[in-house]
Amino acid sequence: MNNYILNIETATKNCSVSIAKNGKTIICNQIAEEGYSHAERLHVFIEESIAAAGINFKDLVAVAVSQGPGSYTGLRIGVSAAKGLCYALGIPLIAVDTLQALAAQAKVDGGLIIPMLDARRMEVYSAVFSANLEQKRSILAEVITEESFQELEEKLYFVGDCADKCKEVLTKFNFVFLEDIKYPSANEMSALSYEKFLKEDFVDVAYFEPYYLKDFMITTSKK
Template sequence: MPYILNIETSTKNCSVALAKDGEAVVCKEIAEMGYSHAEKLHVFIEEILSEANLQFSDLNAIAVSQGPGSYTGLRIGVSAAKGLCYALDIPLIAVDTLEVLASQISIEEGLIIPMIDARRMEVYSAIFDKNYQKIRDTKAEILTQESFSELNQMIYFVGDSSQKAKTIIQKENFIFAENVIYPSANQMTKKSYTLFTKNLFEDVAYFEPFYLKDFMVS
């Protein structure tokens, strides 16, 4: 009956979810134009534990969204997660941010392409099948009229780059799920639980976020 605290700060969404046996118990999140993660994250963590009537000592692991995404956001989330793991002597779990984003949509056929804004016309993206298995690795790419044109299946785009992507890439088989904007800790819970049961943990001392690009001020 493990309790796992899930932290997602890779975008403008500051999100924390407490899960029991892979099911979310409490989730708190806020997406603001300015990055308020430094002010909100620890407040959310304390509020969630209070609402669940738990102590920090009741936690069995900390899961963090590993990136790609905002350099500043990732640093804040990973630093908090590592600090808790050190203090509580519990394992650290890393979850692929784009997989978290992709899992917010359910499809019967086709492919899912989660995209996170990387400034101007550049995005961080990957390609997942309907079962959320990654079939193309994560990369930073500049959107052009030819982007993803080789894909003939139904393609579902999710993420905070959908609006700008629609101005560049348009095909009949492209669908933009505009209601799915940011990754959420609420969608991390099942994946983090699976990794926990398989003892797939990170080295707390050496773990670093998956930045993908050099530092740019967010």
Template sequence: MSFILNIETATKNCSVSIAKNGETVICKEIAEEGYSHAEKLHVFIEEIIAETGILVHDLAAVAVSQGPGSYTGLRIGVSAAKGLCFALNIPLIAVDTLQTLASQAKVNEGKIISMLDARRMEVYSAIYNADLEIERPILAEVIDENSFKDFTETIYFVGDCAEKCKLVLSNENFIFLEDVKYPSAAAMSKISYDKYQKSDTVDVAYFEPYYLKDFMITPSKKQ
């Protein structure tokens, strides 16, 4: 029996879950504009361990969202995960944030495009098939009316970019699943357990989040 603590803090959603053998037992999360991760994360961790009825030493591993996403949010989540792994001498598992988001789509056909807001019309995105196999790696890109226009199958968009992107992404085969806005630690459970079974872990000391920042350089204004 393997209990894994999943931590997701890459977006406005501060989310924590405990899973047993890949099935979510309990999840606590809150999405706030003010990014309350620093205040909520450790409280959530303590609460779900207590409510699950296990001891912290019963954890087999800790999984953390590795990004891309909020710099501050990722640092908070990774720091907490590393601290637990060091203290308990258990492995650290890194989970792609956009894969977690895509797994929440629950579709049987077409493509899933996970997108997280960067700034203006810029997004972090990755493309998956309905089996959650990645078909195009994570990119930082600017969205316009020509984005993804070569796709003829149904395209499902998930993430927090719907409001701005659906104004320019208007093809008939484009569907925005607006209820899937933020990645959740509950959706990490199967992914992290699969990685745990394969011993697909990262070095606790040297692991760093995948920020994918500063891909657009704005020229400085001339004085």
């Protein structure tokens, strides 16, 4: 049986949509732009991806969405689209961790993968995963300093859009920046969402909310 899942990733500047068959990506449309064109691009990408895959919306068994952390606006757009499709089609919603999908792009044999997404100044959203994507440390919103990750002796592979601002302070010999891997993609969501589908690990379409880490983002204006 062919299980087709639509994957939606809008947590960062990358607007990304994929169609997966039994956990394998068969089509992926994406674009990363400074202006965050998600509102204009997302539904076009969804329709184009369905057509390119040679299927209809009724062939989908689930919709998966990147759950954050990330851009508040981007996450809202992606989750709203995913919920609307699930309601209309009567299919389950799957939430995929944004940082795990980002870490999945690092194809390494050992060590630890540290996905980081830019928040502001020296602040990032980060987590720690093994080479086989087992989560070793929970997601944190943290300020990066020269002391960050010093306790980890394994080779650390940093991925995400923070290389430019972080590599000047994260200089330990075992730190490696994979600078070509900047944004999470719906391509890597395919295997992750299918694993959740097989386990029937679904979220409530009515009540699911993205993982904003929004308390971290609240600032007090200085007068």
